[in-house]
Amino acid sequence: MEILYLSIFFWASFFLPAHSQNVSTPNIIIMLMDDMGWGDLGVFGQPSKETPYLDLMASQGMLFPNFYTANPLCSPSRAALLTGRLNGMFSYTPQEIVGGISKDELLLPQMLKKRGYVSKIVGKWHLGHREQFLPLQHGFDQWFGAPNCHFGPYNDSNRPNIPLYNNSQMIGRYYEDFKINQKTGESNLTQIYLQEGLDFIFHQTLARQPFFLYWAPDATHAPVYASKRFLGKSQRGRYGDAVMELDYSVGQILAWLGTLGIDKNTFVFFTSDNGAALTSGPLQSGSNGPFLCGKETTFEGGMREPAIAWWPGRIPAGMVSSQVGTVMDLFTTSLALAGLVAPDDRVIDGLDLSPALFNNSLTDRAVFYYRGNQMMAVRVGIYKAHYWTWSNSWEEFNQGINFCPGQEVAGVTTHTQQEHTMQPLIFHLGRDPGEKYPISVLSKEYQDVLGRISAVVEQHVKTLVPGQPQLNMCDLAVMNWSPPGCEKLGKCLKPPPSQPYKCDWPH
C-alpha cells in the first residue's frame, strides 16, 4: 500500500495543480467518531495521550471545548448532524427497527449536490437499514460501510449478521466476511475505512469535483476493535488501541490532503456522535474527562464532544474557541462554506460557525439537551438548567447497568425520571464542569440565571414543531435478512413472518 501511494504521490505532484479546486466550493470532510468521549483526546486531557495526530490537528486548527451533540444516542445525533435539525429520530436503530430517516428530511449531501459536490459516506450510517432509508436514497453518491452497529456475531438463523455495503450492494457481513475477533479485538476495518476515504479523496481530486466526505468509522463503539499493528500499543487496552488507530488514520487523511495539494481548499471537522459509553466498562469505553456520566444521559458526559476544525490558511492555527457549537452547526456551516442557504421551509437548529472559525468571534446560542422527545436540560451562556434528571432506572441499575459509574451526585444522577420544571437544577459549567454543585435556589445568581434561561426555553417551546417519531415500531422481519446484492453472494436469508410491535425503549 505504501509503495502504491508513493507512486501516486509522484504522479500527483506532476499533474495536479497545487490548488486544483474552486475556493467557492471547498471540499468538506466531517470525521464522526462513535462513542468517543471528550476526554479521549490528549489535548482534552487523556492521561495516556494516545492522539498525537489529533493534538497536532488542534495545534494547526481550532479547538472547540464547548461543542455538543444533539442527542446522547447515535441515531438521533447522526440524523441531526446531517439535517441540521432536532428531528423525529428519537431513539436508536437496532435491526428490528421498521423506521428510519424520513424522506421529508433534507440531508447535507442533497443540499450540496446543488453546487456540484460528490458525497460519500464511509462507515456507519445508522439512520435505518431498510432500502428506502439507506444513504444512496438520501443524497449520498457513494457509500462504503454498514447500516447498523457491528454487534455480533449472530448465527444468521434467528438474527442475521450486519451487512457491509459498497454503494447500494451488500458485499458481505460482519464476522463472516469482515472479521472482528471477539477474543483479541483484532479487525482491520479501520484500515479499510481509511483506505476508502483516501481513495475517494484521491479520485475526487483527479476529477476536480468538490467533495463531501462523511467519515464515520465505528472502532470505538463496543465491541471495540483495532488492527494488529495497534493492538496492545496503548496504556488503556483495547479501547485505547482503537483510539490510536483512529488518530493515526486522521493523521493520514490530513497528510493526504497536503500531498494532493488540496489542504488549503478543504474544511475538516472532527467530532463524535455522543459521550463515551461508560456502562460498557473500562476496557470497552472511553473517557468523558471531567464531565458527569456518559452516553444515554443529558449530563455533560453524554453530550459534550471533542471537536476540532481544520483548514490551513483559512482557520487560524492553534486557536481555542469558546463558541458553543453543536453537530447541527456542521450542516449550516457546510452550506455556508459552499455558498448555499439553509432551507427556509423548516426549522433549522444549526448555526453557521463561520464567524467563530474565521474571525474568532462569539455568537450567543442555546443548547437543548433532549432524550427522546423530552427536553431534559438547556445551556444558555455558561449556565445549564436541568428540567428533568435521569440516569437510568433502578431496575437497570440493579442489574449492573450504570451510566455514571463512580459518579453519584445526590439529587442529580437520579434513578427515576425526576421533574424539576418548577425549579430547575442550575449549574455553572465554567467553575463546575462536572455538574456537582447545583447553585442555591436562594441565591441572586440563581434567580438572575433562571430568568434568562426561562425566556429562552419559552421561545424554544413556542417555535417548536414536534417531529414525527420515526422509530416507534419494530419487527423481526425487517432485519438484514436479504439486503440488496445478497443473491450475488449467496447470502440471502429467509425472514420470519412480519409481526410488527411497539419497540421497547428501556432508557
Place this chain on the structure above:
Amino acid sequence: MEILYLSIFFWASFFLPAHSQNVSTPNIIIMLMDDMGWGDLGVFGQPSKETPYLDLMASQGMLFPNFYTANPLCSPSRAALLTGRLNGMFSYTPQEIVGGISKDELLLPQMLKKRGYVSKIVGKWHLGHREQFLPLQHGFDQWFGAPNCHFGPYNDSNRPNIPLYNNSQMIGRYYEDFKINQKTGESNLTQIYLQEGLDFIFHQTLARQPFFLYWAPDATHAPVYASKRFLGKSQRGRYGDAVMELDYSVGQILAWLGTLGIDKNTFVFFTSDNGAALTSGPLQSGSNGPFLCGKETTFEGGMREPAIAWWPGRIPAGMVSSQVGTVMDLFTTSLALAGLVAPDDRVIDGLDLSPALFNNSLTDRAVFYYRGNQMMAVRVGIYKAHYWTWSNSWEEFNQGINFCPGQEVAGVTTHTQQEHTMQPLIFHLGRDPGEKYPISVLSKEYQDVLGRISAVVEQHVKTLVPGQPQLNMCDLAVMNWSPPGCEKLGKCLKPPPSQPYKCDWPH
C-alpha cells in the same frame, strides 16, 4: 514596570553574552503551585483552557502525565521535594505547630551550594515558621514570601496575621501590609512574586553565578486571589483567574530566560504540591481531571500532579513521557544536573529523571502513597494497589466536608479507615484512571499483579527507616507573634503563655 524591563532588556542585550553561564552547572527553576490540580492545565484537559503559556511550555518541553507528589498535603509534599525523601513531615504546619523541618535533613539548596549555586525561595515555605526552621537556616540564600498559608484575616489578638519575610526579616503581614480583599479576591501578591523571581534571575545572570529558584506562589490555595487585571477574566471565576495569572507569570519567567540569553542553560520544572482541594468548593478549588477525589486523599486526584520539564536545546520539544515521576525526583535530578551525587548516608526516594528527559527512556519505579505515616497505596507499572482506603470520617462528611464531591465509588471512597492489606483493591490506571473499577480478585490479572506489587511492598517495608514525627506538638505561644524584624515595623505582638499540647489531626 514594563518600561523598566524594556530598558533592562536593551542594556542586557548589549552587555550579556548569549550564554553567560557554565553548562556544567545549569540554572534550576522549580515552579511549585499550591493546590493546583492535574486538570487545571489546558494541556491536561481543562475545558476553559486558561493556560496558553503552560500549554506552550509543554509544546516546547516534555509533559509528564504520570507525575506524583509525595503526600496529598502541602508541608510533607514540600519537605519531600526539597529533601528527595519521604520523611518525618507527616502533616501540615498551622501556626500552632511547634516543629518543622528537621536540622538533620539535607535540603537541595544546601547540596547545590557545593557547586556555587545561589538559591532563593519565592513564596510559601510551609516547613515550620519558628526561627530555626526558616529557609535561610536550611540552605536558601534568599527568601521572599511567607512561612504559612495566607489564611486570615485575623485580629492579631488571639491569632496573628501571617508575616511576609524578605530574607530573614519580616516586612509586613498579610491583610495588613499585603492586601488580600476577601470579598473580591483581589491581591497583587502573584505580581510581587513574579517580580521577585524575575529580579533574582536578572541579578544572578549579571553576577554569572548559577542559581536555584524555588518559585512557590500560593494564589490557587484558598482563599484564592488574583490581581485586578486577571479578576473576572476566566470562565471559572476566581480560581480560574488565579490560574490565568500564574500561567501568565510562568510565561513571563520563561520569556525572561530567553531575553537574558540563559534559556539554553536553565532547567525549569513546573508542578504542584498536591491535588486540587475539592472540599473548598467550585469557586475556591481546581480540577483533578479524570482522577478520583482530591487533596488530603491517596486517590489519584490527591496526588497526581501536572508536570512539565523545559530546557530548550536539551529536552526535546513536544514530547510526552510515560515515565512515572515524583516531586522527590526533582531533588535527585537537580543534583545530577549540577554534577553532584545524592547523599549516601540516608535513604533517598528520588529518581534521577535524566534518562527520561534527555533520551526519552523509561525507568521502572514504584510510587508510595502515604497519608501521615501510613502507606495507603502503591503504584507499580500501570497498576495501583490500595492497602487502606479512606476519604474522611463520617463525622466530617456529615458536616459537609467532602474530599470526593460527586465521586462516590462503593467500597473505595470509604468514610472509615478501611484495611485491605490481606486483599488490596487493585486498579489499572491506564484503562481506569478514575479508580472506579477494582479488578476482580478472582482474575488471573489480579493474582499476577498482586504478586509483583507484594514483592515491591515487602522490599519497601524492609528498607524503610521510619521518620521521626516532626509535627506532633502544638502551642498557641509559637504562632507568628513576634517574627524577627517585627520591632522595626512596630508589629511585635505579645504571645500567650506557653501551653504545649498534642496537635489534633482530623484527617
